[in-house]
Amino acid sequence: MKRFYFEKEKLSSEEFYVPLHKRASLRDVVSIGFGLFVVTYLVIFFLISITNSFIKDPMKVDIQHMFMPPSIEHIFGTDFLGRDIFSRIVKGTEAFFLPGILSIAISTTFGLLFGVISGYYSKTISSIIFYFLNIIDSIPRFILILIVIVIFNPSIYLIMLFVGVTSIPKVSSYIKSKVDTLKKQRFIEACRALGLSERSIIFKHIIWISSRSVLIIRATLGMGEAILIETSLSYLGIGVQEPIPSWGNMVAMGKDFFFQGKIWLSTIPALFILITIMGLYLLGDGLNSIFNERVSR
């Protein structure tokens, strides 16, 4: 088996340092490379989208030119109202980008908080915290989202906030197990013995050094989940609504025309969802592998 030892390596168009915890295999390299490629285009699309530059107007209706297949002028063709699909794809990243970031921000922050508290302090406190977290964890996430939708009629940001909350239990348990491991290794005792302040122990050693890998991986996977949820909700019609583009509602509207042979309306956004989510998950897996973690979804 070939193993690659990374220090600085060019992969596709990226140049990056892979943190060395384990030698990366070819598999990991490709996973991470692909994942980073996905992250790159996501960021690029998002930036283009919010600055409204370089792309055609995603809302411009042009009935005379409906259903045009992909061409030079319209890279992905036009949809059922003559709108340019490529610009709608780019605009569609806005539907999940910031909300997704909100979701992972919440899950990592609070997950870290609860994980550290329960790991650091007594068993009772830990049990109580995990009791409440398990309550949240027991209800299937989608059903909780539906309930939230009925009660609050929320914007996509509020929905993602809840999605973030539902991810807290998992993150907490990973962090807690990290802290436990450190405890077992008497690491914390050793630090105290060395005279390090509590604050430094927590922040530097526990959070930064030990936990950061878990957090990064969870953030990556969390973003993938957020995208999947947003697109699913928009597909069902209860997420982002027309005329605002979302990859999910583009698939939904496009499917009606599948039978007429106009498959690109539905397939192109679906492909984007597929590639994006897969990329993020692969990135997570690759990082999992090289950091020697076992963070799952």
Added chain:
Amino acid sequence: MKKRFLMLFLLITFMMVSVGLYPQQNGGTLIYGEYGSPIRLVPILANDSISIRLIELIYGSLVYYDHDGNVKGDLAEKWNVSKNMKTITFYLRKGVRWHPLPGEKEGRPFIADDVIKTFNIMMNPNTLTSIQSRYNFIDSVEKIDDYKIQFKLRKPILNVLGRFSFKILPSFMLKGYDYLRGDENLLIYKHPVGTGPYMFVSQEGPNAEIILKANENYHLGRPHIDKIIMKPFADQNIITQTLLYGGINMEIRVPPRDIAEVQGDMRFELAPYSTLSFSFFGYNLRNPVLAIRNVRLAISYAINRKEMLDSFFEGKGQIISGPFPPGSWAYNLDVKPLPYSPEEANRLLDSAGFTERTRDGIRKRGSYKLEFDMLVPISKENETTKRVILAFQSYLRAVGIKINIKWLEWKAWTQTVFVDHKFDIIYADWLFDDSFDISSLFHSKEIGPGKNNFGAYRNPEVDALLDEAQTTLDMEKRKTIYKRLHKILAYDVPYTYLWTLTNYAAYNRKIRHVIIHPTRFFTYIKDWYIQ
């Protein structure tokens, strides 16, 4: 030898005659597909077309129109209109039985009490329906005996008999109820019972199939088809496909783009029918900006109806200029539909004073912006509705008007539009009955929660004309009145009138003698048969 030939000849003739006399066979199952599910299977309360079609199968009425336009008796055997035309006596058919309740073998007999009860519930102001306005001409109804009732009218009405085609409910299932709002815990909501050609058998859940079976004792003759199944589809695209591979044998409304495919398939028949309905954008005149006629007129000029009709509906329909289906006697052919002219729209908006623009390019005048909330019901959501609405939004954006689209679920939409009146514009259609009585839409006394004049349109001249049209007995006069109404209602633009669509039903050729009623679809079902 000759004798034998004669015998053979007679035999063959007899066989041919008997085959000729009874071409229809009994038996078979009609499975038809609808896009969506019925909302309520009870007459008076139901106002969506899917429910109306099922109600047509299950329930009966005093009289009905046959397909030549003649009034025929259903639950009424004969009738008598008094000389002054203010009293109508109906002699009810004896021996008619309601469908049996679940668990019972035989149904109860149909008697006058059923008609009285139905009428009283229908006219009770607390009942959640808007059809009362159609029957306001009736002053009272009286039971003479079990099979004789008498209606007294406030004034004589033209073609009055045809008005008595409302469906009759069983009084014994509504004991103690004087009005209905739809949320009562009544058996009839879950298991409808009528006197019609088909009996309700089952429906597993609110969005499940509905199974009906032939009423063996139907007083107008047992229908030929044994069983009818209504299949609701959540996805419009699958219906045609299901028809083609045989999962259903009739499709009520073939989406325009599938028509070519079905037309080419020899196994199926395409039957066009006009549903006497029209689509429109309706305005809430309570909004001070929309109250300005030029604004509404500008919107009408700003949209390209021909383009939408051609592109979204394959051109299968006609643009209208007023609230009547073209080709009907009420339509005024002299009133032409407005052409597509964004220039004219811009000019009108300028003249209304909306010359300033916001940063986004939306017109405004002082603190008033040309920004409106458009409410759309989700259950009406199909691809063409969405396309029309999005196109509408886009056309208006081009002249500086902003439309915010709000998708609401059906019940919430009806509540918000018809009761709370919290909207600016809606996109909807009205389905007509044969009398084209539009007073419930535009008369000023029909303004109020639950009533059909949701936009609060008020015009005393229109009121007067509507009143006159309701009471006049002269058909020619009526036509004149309606033509004038058409002109005024086109000028006032309480709605932007869009089009009326030609619908196509598709069915397997094995189903014969199919005649489709333009509004109720299944009125002539008992003559259909399956080979």
Added chain:
Amino acid sequence: MLRILRLLVKEVFYTVLLILGVTALLSFLFRLMPGTISFEKNWLNEYLKLLQRLFTFNFGVSPVSGLNINQVVFPAFKNTFILTFGAILISVIISVPIGIFSAYRSFRGISWPLTMFSYIVSSIPVFFLGYLVIYLFTRYSNFIPIYSATLENKRQLLAYILPILVLGLGNDSVSEFVRIISDELSRVMSMDYVVASKARGESVIRSSIVEGILIPLVTIIFSRIPFLIGGAIIVEYVFNWPGMGRLAFQSTLNRDLPVLVVIAFLSVLFVRGGMIIKDIILGFIIPQEM
């Protein structure tokens, strides 16, 4: 045996406590709903009433939609259960061979394309996969029908195939299973005692199967139940399958919170029940010394 029993008691106790907590949360959310008429001024009373209703499985009638909840929810639950069970079966059947193959040959790196393929199919958003499947199967043949209540029994059985297939293959289950199996198996296989065993020529299959496959498999199957319920919502919508997921979605459109609360309750029972069963099974499988 006693050990398992003790474990079971602890589990059940914790689960009941958890369910109490969940119902408290649900009843609190219920109260938040604008427009709900609060029958009790005191939240505690309302909560106890809700608890009584839920635990006696007598859910009553929903004031929003007029549905008799019991009548509607139980058949739906049964249908979703069938769907979930079938999907798990399919996921396992497909992912175990791929996982083994991937772990076993990982030293040669060939299996990777196979894993990638399973990843791709898994990651296709399940709503698109479902629609694609429907399109292919209705366009080109009518052999496998889409679900409907009046199909004759034989055909109806066939109608079960597609949604189960889609939920089993899509929804990310297969990629997750493959990954876990492959990781665990390769980890186990490289462990000293297994290598030693192999060197001695003994069969490695038994111990490696138990450790490498069964344990992670059982664990992950039951942990995936919440995700499967979530995925079922979409699959049931696409295939018009009369299950709890579709019911949940319709209730959302109807703003019918009571039904959703009941569905949430049943889901929690399903999830937690699965956890208990998982622990029982693991209790039997895991060799004593662990």
